[in-house]
């Protein structure tokens with residue numbers, strides 16, 4: 675699946691940064707080259723994302739503020755084009771965001787979103803229907819090359835969610851105060867529980 679990176683045998687599952695960690699608020703630094711260390715980093719990110727059963731992961735979530743994220747969202751209802759050619763979503767995964775430039779169009783619609791940095795919490799987030807992204811990765815040839823990816827559906831939404839991470843934006847930033855307060859309450863309760871747990875062992 676992601677073996678073409680050539681580093682899957684040595685890929686590591688990395689710890690995922692949690693909400694509240696300042697690195698999640700850092701804007702990513704653009705990648706200046708694509709070399710062996712980039713391949714190794716992407717392999718580790720894929721391994722980490724699959725282990726956590728996510729559909730996307732940004733470098734900030736493994737503690738690296740870079741303009742680098744991965745998406746593996748291959749539902750059949752998504753429309754995906756690569757350099758203007760329509761392609762089945764499962765043929766182009768993973769999509770890799772490298773120094774992405776994104777424009778959006780179409781009406782906004784709501785969908786339940788979650789985040790590997792805030793596991794188990796989902797909230798309805800409104801995002802535009804259509805996305806157009808310039809990235810430095812061609813998901814068909816699987817080479818680091820300037821490519822235009824357009825997407826709708828879950829694939830497009832996952833790309834927008836990950837692109838937000840690269841700018842230090844979290845999905846909770848799109849929510850109403852009421853929605854945010856609900857999440858804050860759950861997070862506080864979890865923290866209290868974990869403290870209780872630590873005290874009892």
Ligand SMILES: [Zn+2]
Pocket residue numbers: 788789790791835839
């Ligand atoms: Zn996220």
